[in-house]
Amino acid sequence: xxxxxxxxxxxxxxxxxxxxxxxxxxxxxxxxxxxxxxxxxxxxxxxxxxxxxxxxxxxxxxxxxxxxxxxxxxxxxxxxxxxxxxxxxxxxxxxxxxxxxxxxxxxxxxxxxxxxxxxxxxxxxxxxxxxxxxxxxxxxxxxxxxxxxxxxxxxxxxxxxxxxxxxxxxxxxxxxxxxxxxxxxxxxxxxxxxxxxxxxxxxxxxxxxxxxxxxxxxxxxxxxxxxxxxxxxxxxxxxxxxxxxxxxxxxxxxxxxxxxxxxxxxxxxxxxxxxxxxxxxxxxxxxxxxxxxxxx
Amino acid sequence: xxxxxxxxxxxxxxxxxxxxxxxxxxxxxxxxxxxxxxxxxxxxxxxxxxxxxxxxxxxxxxxxxxxxxxxxxxxxxxxxxxxxxxxxxxxxxxxxxxxxxxxxxxxxxxxxxxxxxxxxxxxxxxxxxxxxxxxxxxxxxxxxxxxxxxxxxxxxxxxxxxxxxxxxxxxxxxxxxxxxxxxxxxxxxxxxxxxxxxxxxxxxxxxxxxxxxxxxxxxxxxxxxxxxxxxxxxxxxxxxxxxxxxxxxxxxxxxxxxxxxxxxxxxxxxxxxxxxxxxxxxxxxxxxxxxxxxxxxxxxxxxxxxxxxxxxxxxxxxxxxxxxxxxxxxxxxxxxxxxxxxxxxxxxxxxxxxxxxxxxxxxxxxxxxxxxxxxxxxxxxxxxxxxxxxxxxxxxxxxxxxxxxxxxxxxxxxxxxxxxxxxxxxxxxxxxxxxxxxxxxxxxxxxxxxxxxxxxxxxxxxxxxxxxxxxxxxxxxxxxxxxxxxxxxxxxxxxxxxxxxxxxxxxxxxxxxxxxxxxxxxxxxxxxxxxxxxxxxxxxxxxxxxxxxxxxxxx
Numbered sequence: 001x002x003x004x005x006x007x008x009x010x011x012x013x014x015x016x017x018x019x020x021x022x023x024x025x026x027x028x029x030x031x032x033x034x035x036x037x038x039x040x041x042x043x044x045x046x047x048x049x050x051x052x053x054x055x056x057x058x059x060x061x062x063x064x065x066x067x068x069x070x071x072x073x074x075x076x077x078x079x080x081x082x083x084x085x086x087x088x089x090x091x092x093x094x095x096x097x098x099x100x101x102x103x104x105x106x107x108x109x110x111x112x113x114x115x116x117x118x119x120x121x122x123x124x125x126x127x128x129x130x131x132x133x134x135x136x137x138x139x140x141x142x143x144x145x146x147x148x149x150x151x152x153x154x155x156x157x158x159x160x161x162x163x164x165x166x167x168x169x170x171x172x173x174x175x176x177x178x179x180x181x182x183x184x185x186x187x188x189x190x191x192x193x194x195x196x197x198x199x200x201x202x203x204x205x206x207x208x209x210x211x212x213x214x215x216x217x218x219x220x221x222x223x224x225x226x227x228x229x230x231x232x233x234x235x236x237x238x239x240x241x242x243x244x245x246x247x248x249x250x251x252x253x254x255x256x257x258x259x260x261x262x263x264x265x266x267x268x269x270x271x272x273x274x275x276x277x278x279x280x281x282x283x284x285x286x287x288x289x290x291x292x293x294x295x296x
Numbered sequence: 297x298x299x300x301x302x303x304x305x306x307x308x309x310x311x312x313x314x315x316x317x318x319x320x321x322x323x324x325x326x327x328x329x330x331x332x333x334x335x336x337x338x339x340x341x342x343x344x345x346x347x348x349x350x351x352x353x354x355x356x357x358x359x360x361x362x363x364x365x366x367x368x369x370x371x372x373x374x375x376x377x378x379x380x381x382x383x384x385x386x387x388x389x390x391x392x393x394x395x396x397x398x399x400x401x402x403x404x405x406x407x408x409x410x411x412x413x414x415x416x417x418x419x420x421x422x423x424x425x426x427x428x429x430x431x432x433x434x435x436x437x438x439x440x441x442x443x444x445x446x447x448x449x450x451x452x453x454x455x456x457x458x459x460x461x462x463x464x465x466x467x468x469x470x471x472x473x474x475x476x477x478x479x480x481x482x483x484x485x486x487x488x489x490x491x492x493x494x495x496x497x498x499x500x501x502x503x504x505x506x507x508x509x510x511x512x513x514x515x516x517x518x519x520x521x522x523x524x525x526x527x528x529x530x531x532x533x534x535x536x537x538x539x540x541x542x543x544x545x546x547x548x549x550x551x552x553x554x555x556x557x558x559x560x561x562x563x564x565x566x567x568x569x570x571x572x573x574x575x576x577x578x579x580x581x582x583x584x585x586x587x588x589x590x591x592x593x594x595x596x597x598x599x600x601x602x603x604x605x606x607x608x609x610x611x612x613x614x615x616x617x618x619x620x621x622x623x624x625x626x627x628x629x630x631x632x633x634x635x636x637x638x639x640x641x642x643x644x645x646x647x648x649x650x651x652x653x654x655x656x657x658x659x660x661x662x663x664x665x666x667x668x669x670x671x672x673x674x675x676x677x678x679x680x681x682x683x684x685x686x687x688x689x690x691x692x693x694x695x696x697x698x699x700x701x702x703x704x705x706x707x708x709x710x711x712x713x714x715x716x717x718x719x720x721x722x723x724x725x726x727x728x729x730x731x732x733x734x735x736x737x738x739x740x741x742x743x744x745x746x747x748x749x750x751x752x753x754x755x756x757x758x759x760x761x762x763x764x765x766x767x768x769x770x771x772x773x774x775x776x777x778x779x780x781x782x783x784x785x786x787x788x789x790x791x792x793x794x795x796x797x798x799x800x801x802x803x804x805x806x807x808x809x810x811x812x813x814x815x816x817x818x819x820x821x822x823x824x825x826x827x828x829x830x831x832x833x834x835x836x837x838x839x840x841x842x843x844x845x846x847x848x849x850x851x
Contacts, residue, residue, distance in 0.1 A: 198663065205693060
């Protein structure tokens with residue numbers, strides 16, 4: 001889904017057309033924004049983290065839950081780059097596998113929440129009745145701080161990756177719903193939407209062909225922001241023990257383990273922390289680059 | 297005092313863009329002179345004025361010389377500019393709506409202008425403000441001081457803007473399209489006022505405009521700009537009588553004109569109107585039957601009638617012009633026919649079908665017979681669609697023909713509006729204003745409508761482009777024979793294309809009839825006033841109409 005979002009935002013047409021007139025200034029699209037400066041830095045940071053996660057089975061010297069006899073809380077060394085934890089597991093391997101959990105959350109839960117939110121936002125903004133209902137529901141969800149919501153949800157479904165998933169969807173859905181509604185409301189007043197209406201196009205046609213494509217850009221920026229927030233949510237929930245259940249690793253739970261053993265093994269949390277920082281920073285850089293491209 | 301008030305020599309302004317905004321402009325303005333800078337969009341006329349007052353946008357590089365009474369002001373630091381901007385040179389902007397602060401009273405804003413240059417304060421400032429409002433001929437100036445901008449009409453707002461500019465008795469007044477946003481009758485008043493201010497105070501005026509009528513009305517001398525260069529400079533009478541440069545001739549020729557009362561009109565009047573028997577049988581293309589439209593809602597209080605009991609008929613193949621000033625309901629009537637405005641009373645029938653009754657398939661059928669051209673082609677074309685997609689969209693919506701046939705139709709339509717087929721792959725952004733409006737026209741014709749509604753189709757375009765589009769439009773109308781409503785505040789535009797005209801005022805039809813008759817021999821006093829107010833692009837008429845205008849203001 002995230003891939004197709006980017007496709008729509010940067011329409012084709014970069015191919016040179018020789019018969020064109022002087023005024024050929026193309027607005028810098030989303031794509032070119034990611035090819036330079038901040039955008040590029042962000043893409044590289046995300047790329048490195050994603051690559052590490054995807055290639056974990058090849059890169060990791062040990063399994064994520066494999067216990068190595070005799071290596072208890074040892075420091076970084078040639079054999080264990082990031083040392084081992086209190087139950088003799090290789091932190092480097094666990095960290096690599098932990099990335100995968102976060103990737104699932106970032107690149108699956110957020111887009112799912114976004115898509116549902118966008119659909120609800122679209123439907124709600126088009127008719128007054130649905131609008132009132134959807135907006136009040138959004139108000140309700142947004143009234144809860146994320147962590148309170150997470151704790152409440154955990155009380156019902158119990159801790160686990162699934163809960164993290166639900167929380168992220170629940171948090172992101174109203175965000176995207178609201179944003180979609182706002183940009184749709186702006187775009188639908190444009191004369192070209194009216195022009196389609198006069199031609200005889202129905203609501204669905206107007207939404208699909210005109211309103212949605214012209215509302216993408218703010219949503220794309222929000223997607224990058226929300227993805228970085230999702231990394232935080234996963235981290236916080238796992239840190240509190242609401243997230244991924246042990247022994248399965250995630251960046252959040254690794255940080256928690258690291259903090260618990262901070263006095264015995266201060267190096268422990270460094271790896272996962274650095275990766276969280278890289279991922280969040282990368283996503284924020286991308287969102288900034290996209291937002292700047294939109295403004296110019 | 298030997299120096300002229302303003303002397304611009306070889307001014308050039310450029311940006312990062314390869315084409316400079318102003319290449320080489322030299323203008324001299326003498327004491328008490330009114331000089332018009334004329335040109336179409338992109339000619340550099342506004343940039344020249346901005347350079348004079350030190351308001352060039354960031355990134356602009358200006359070279360050459362701008363002298364105010366012999367003092368060089370180009371390239372002065374901002375603090376120095378502040379001393380003369382507003383005091384010695386003042387500017388009147390195009391849009392009075394945005395030039396005034398909506399949350400401050402008129403009096404406060406005038407006092408601020410005085411204070412900024414260490415002028416009068418307190419009671420003295422208030423007295424001076426009253427004096428200024430009197431100077432710009434606002435009735436009851438003492439009361440108006442405590443008004444907020446929204447309590448004033450458009451013309452009054454522009455008068456306040458003018459008063460602000462005059463606050464510190466500037467030597468030079470720069471007016472950037474000061475009447476473009478105003479109705480014709482108001483425009484005439486403001487122009488007359490500007491002339492009187494010049495006569496009374498001896499302030500030199502530089503007026504920037506694209507309207508040749510305004511030039512003829514006001515200016516002593518004209519400087520014609522094109523693509524950042526002066527192409528011709530002459531005394532107003534000489535310029536209109538003997539334009540030397542071909543571009544000037546083209547500009548003058550492009551101005552649509554109103555008919556003169558001559559034998560042809562009188563002949564036409566002698567004939568009985570061809571209404572009645574012949575048309576009674578045929579179903580009219582469009583029929584308004586005692587139509588009412590209200591804005592605002594009854595539940596929330598005030599209801600404003602926008603259209604108040606209009607009955608009009610448009611026969612098949614005819615062109616009906618709707619004219620009127622802002623608030624007359626002309627646009628609402630047009631939007632009503634396209635089903636874009638809810639009807640409060642009466643009936644609207646398109647080719648015999650009541651549009652409020654049409655749903656589902658009947659609405660689709662209705663939409664196929666009807667097309668709408670918006671005022672602003674830039675906004676009415678989806679920026680993400682290519683020109684081809686935009687023109688094809690009506691076919692796609694109604695699922696007409698195969699894809700290949702649709703694309704073929706796009707090429708035909710582009711050809712019909714005299715654009716090359718290669719334009720189909722471009723996006724609206726890559727087109728000029730006139731080209732965009734042609735595309736909008738092509739799109740409107742895609743489904744071979746029987747009724748076309750054009751809402752101010754040329755008001756966003758330059759004069760020369762406007763003439764081209766109107767000519768194209770008239771040609772297509774003749775060839776394809778669709779009925780058409782042309783809505784415009786510009787009487788000359790309507791005169792160029794319409795068979796019949798309806799003059800609207802405050803939601804009612806004041807007068808309607810054949811265009812030649814209404815314009816040639818108006819029956820209603822309001823129509824006559826509208827016609828008189830149109831600035832005629834002929835300076836010799838100026839002296840004749842001048843006093844007449846003054847009478848209107850008095851009344």
